[in-house]
Amino acid sequence: MGRNTMMKKLKVSAPAFSLLPVDVIVNIAFSIPIAADLFAFLEALRPYNLLGPLEHLYQLGKQLDLIQDLGQATWLKKHLGPQTKIEWIVNHFPTSTKEIADDVWDLHITRVSHGFKYNSLSSGKKILSRLKHLTTLKVYDEHAFSMPAEALDDYHQAWDDIFQFVEESHQLTELQASPDSHAMSSSNLVNLITWFRRQPVRWLKQSFYEAIFNCLTLDKLILRTCDFKGLDFSRFRFSMRSLQVGYCRGGSDYIYSLASRLENSNLTHLNIYVRHDVSIDSVKSLVRVLTTTIRVYLPGLCTPIKQLALKGLPFDSTDLSKLAPLFENCPLESLSLHAIRSSFSFVKSLATAIQNKTIHDLEVLFPVITVEEMRLLIQSVCHPSRRLK
Structure with missing residues (x-):
């Protein structure tokens, strides 16, 4: 009898969902829409070792506190340290700051994320302006949506308000804006440029470039101290005539990418500061492109690079001695080379490369240059068989 009773208990203790x-x-688990219900479900399964890969989600849930209502500001101030950073994920901005409790403004809210919806087109500019600790703002269109014509003005105005807030903010250091259905206006760009002048730009999304x-x-x-890592250069047409790139990060990859776009560009003047993380092979690939670019101007086709620095x-x-001979077949008119090292072999190969060619304006800046090296360069650019300019 006791054995039967024990068997029944064992049978009852094993849940059917096991x-x-x-x-x-x-x-x-991933079909449960409410976070609290999801973690309650995980909590119920965990004693039976049924979570599998969901164990990582369960552990993450123990570390992150998701506060559904900023009306709990009093509780947050009591239980969180004064420097605890809070992210506010906004579904819908209140229409007035009066709808938010006074305690909220004292919270250490450093990040705000908000997605525009067809029925939620308030930018919350006045509310964002009250968040004195805000440093990061992420704003986007929630999803592709069709909007009635009468709501379009409100939608575009909401984005205009966001960019105006960014310009006026003195503590905002990070912005991620994805206006999928809003065409950037000239005033929006002025807002961003004003902000850029005040805050050092560290990251820009592909579409801005x-x-x-x-x-x-x-x-x-002219671009200085930009980070080109991760950018898709194949989407750039290089419509400008003059490009100056200084102290920009991206290593050899961006030099290779830039070289691949020169042939179909409008560039005639190119000035690059080559950082220490750039390989000689990438620079050689760029110079080689100049020897294969179309040399005769035709409407709709590219013009050659005439000035290279x-x-x-x-x-x-x-x-450097491997790089110098490549200039022999480059129909440049002006060449400027600044190197932190130099040698007689490099100067000699450079002098040979530019002799009897199209370069009529040569600027070199080396840490040390001897009289003999100067003589070689002068003789090369003044060779009697070179064309006069």
């Missing part, structure tokens, strides 16, 4: 495959349990490089009216572009060249004399 027979379900792990992938079914995972699918059930596309807007710059593909601007048909842009004649000269390579500054800060960090290479040793062996690598």
Whole structure:
């Protein structure tokens, strides 16, 4: 009798869902829309070792506190340290700051994320302006949505308000804006440029660079201390005539990418400061492109690079001596080379490369240059068989 009773207890202690495959349990978990219900479900399964990969989600849930209502500001101030950083995920901005409790403004809210919806088009500019600790703002269109014509003005105004807030903010250091259905206006760009002047730019999304490089009216572009890592250069048309790139990060990859776009560009003047993380092979690939670019101007086709400046060249004399001969077939009119090292072999190979060629304007800046090296360069650029300019 006791044995039968024990068997019944064992049978009852095994839940029916323990027979379900792990992938079914995972699918059930991710179909639960409310976070509190999801973690309650995980809590119920955990004693039976049924979580599988969901164990990582369970542990993460123990570390992150998701506060559904900022009306709990009093509780937050009591239980959180004064420097605890809080992210506010906004579904819908209140229409007035009066709808938010006074205690909220004292919270250490450093990040705000908000997605515009067809029925939620308030930018919350007044509310954002009250968040004195705000440093990061992420704003986007929630999803592709069709909007009635009468709501379009409100939608575009909401984005205009966001960019105006960014310009006026003195503590905002990070912005991620994805206006999928809003065309950036000139006033929006002025807002951003004003902010850029006040805050050092560390990261820009691909579409912003596309807007710059593909601007048909842009004649000269100067970029300094930008980070080109992860950018897709194949989407850049290089509509400008003059490009100056200084102290920009991205290593050899961006030099290779830049070289691949020169042939179909409008560039005639190119000035690059070569950082220490750039390889000699990438610079050689760029110079080689200049020897294959179309040389005769035809409407709709590219014009050749006429002026090239390579500054800060960090290479040793062996690598520089490999680079110099490539200029022999480059129909440049002006060449400027600044190197942190030099050697007689490099200067000699450079002098040979530019002799009897099209270069009529040569600027070199080396740490040390001897009289003999200067004589070689002068004789080369003044060779009687060179064309006069």
